[in-house]
Amino acid sequence: MQSLDWKKTHQSWSRLHSADKHTASLTTRLPKAGETIHGHRFFSGFGGKGANQCVQAARLGAKTSMICKVGKDSFGNDYLENFKKNGIPTEFVGQTEDAATGAASIIVNKEGENFIVIVAGANLLLNSDDLKRAAHVISNAKVMVCQLEITPAISLEALKMAHTSGVKTLFNPAPAVADLDPRFYTYSDIICCNETEAELLTGIPVGNVEDAGRVGRILLERGCKTAIVTLGPEGCVLVCAKEPTPKHIPTKKVTAVDTTGAGDSFVGALAFYLAYYPNLPLEEMLRNSNFIATISVQATGTQASYPYRKDLPQDLF
Ligand SMILES: Nc1ncnc2c1ncn2[C@@H]1O[C@H](COP(=O)(O)OP(=O)(O)OP(=O)(O)O)[C@@H](O)[C@H]1O
Numbered sequence: 001m002q003s004l005d006w007k008k009t010h011q012s013w014s015r016l017h018s019a020d021k022h023t024a025s026l027t028t029r030l031p032k033a034g035e036t037i038h039g040h041r042f043f044s045g046f047g048g049k050g051a052n053q054c055v056q057a058a059r060l061g062a063k064t065s066m067i068c069k070v071g072k073d074s075f076g077n078d079y080l081e082n083f084k085k086n087g088i089p090t091e092f093v094g095q096t097e098d099a100a101t102g103a104a105s106i107i108v109n110k111e112g113e114n115f116i117v118i119v120a121g122a123n124l125l126l127n128s129d130d131l132k133r134a135a136h137v138i139s140n141a142k143v144m145v146c147q148l149e150i151t152p153a154i155s156l157e158a159l160k161m162a163h164t165s166g167v168k169t170l171f172n173p174a175p176a177v178a179d180l181d182p183r184f185y186t187y188s189d190i191i192c193c194n195e196t197e198a199e200l201l202t203g204i205p206v207g208n209v210e211d212a213g214r215v216g217r218i219l220l221e222r223g224c225k226t227a228i229v230t231l232g233p234e235g236c237v238l239v240c241a242k243e244p245t246p247k248h249i250p251t252k253k254v255t256a257v258d259t260t261g262a263g264d265s266f267v268g269a270l271a272f273y274l275a276y277y278p279n280l281p282l283e284e285m286l287r288n289s290n291f292i293a294t295i296s297v298q299a300t301g302t303q304a305s306y307p308y309r310k311d312l313p314q315d316l317f
């Protein structure tokens with residue numbers, strides 16, 4: 001991995017972020033405080049925005065590197081196995097004794113209402129030393145993707161490392177925060193957010209293509225070169241410094257069965273295209289990313305719903 005030829009042999013993009021395990025119990029109703037009830041189904045799955053995005057990119061054929069931290073526990077061991085199954089190198093997936101693997105406990109009633117408790121755990125222990133160890137991977141990647149499920153200062157440091165090495169940076173400001181450090185904009189070549197995140201960042205509620213365009217322009221004024229706002233079934237809106245007229249890129253109409261993880265599928269697909277087809281017009285990359293994310297909403301689960309390259313129309317590649 002440390003060879004000088006790394007860039008030649010690993011046409012890679014690098015990702016930094018969160019990995020967590022979620023467990024879900026389906027019940028007829030939500031329990032009251034102090035109450036024990038019986039559920040009728042239980043399942044677990046792998047999540048974390050960073051890991052989801054990495055898995056989607058890897059399934060499209062990207063050589064990836066995951067920089068994150070899990071606990072030295074059974075969920076952490078499971079996650080390492082999950083990365084391996086998806087062809088994602090785990091050299092920079094640290095295992096700590098000092099916190100549990102990030103976890104989300106979910107209870108869903110028959111109306112689809114839920115209680116969710118997320119414990120970020122080991123994700124928050126990813127630190128500057130971990131970034132330094134991965135510095136050669138970060139600075140030799142084609143694309144670096146960051147989110148906000150780890151300590152924001154570490155995401156910012158990673159974006160800065162990548163940006164100053166000339167690596168294309170894709171920042172997904174999720175989960176949304178209102179008071180984002182302004183340097184996030186200047187270290188990001190591309191910011192990609194959904195409607196909720198767009199509103200939290202700018203104060204403008206986003207309900208349609210025009211609102212998304214206005215938000216995109218504001219994000220550009222703050223220093224990024226390209227802003228993308230995803231709009232669920234409406235696809236996405238692109239605003240670029242070079243061509244500031246917002247462009248709407250619609251997606252196919254489908255019957256959605258579970259939209260969980262669609263945003264991460266979209267970001268992972270976009271990272272893949274940026275790394276492997278850098279000369280493709282951005283609009284085309286976004287059309288393809290829409291197409292891939294739209295497949296994910298037609299199946300249940302998060303990573304479980306992400307398509308593989310072999311199952312996709314080959315004109316996407
Ligand atoms: N109902 C849908 N029909 C078709 N495509 C969809 C639908 N929902 C999402 N998508 C696709 O997924 C992309 C991302 O969706 P969205 O804007 O809802 O992100 P998100 O809110 O981050 O998703 P989530 O939080 O559910 O993971 C959209 O740009 C679109 O391409």
Ligand SMILES: [K+]
Nearest residue numbers: 258296301305
């Ligand atoms: K899904």
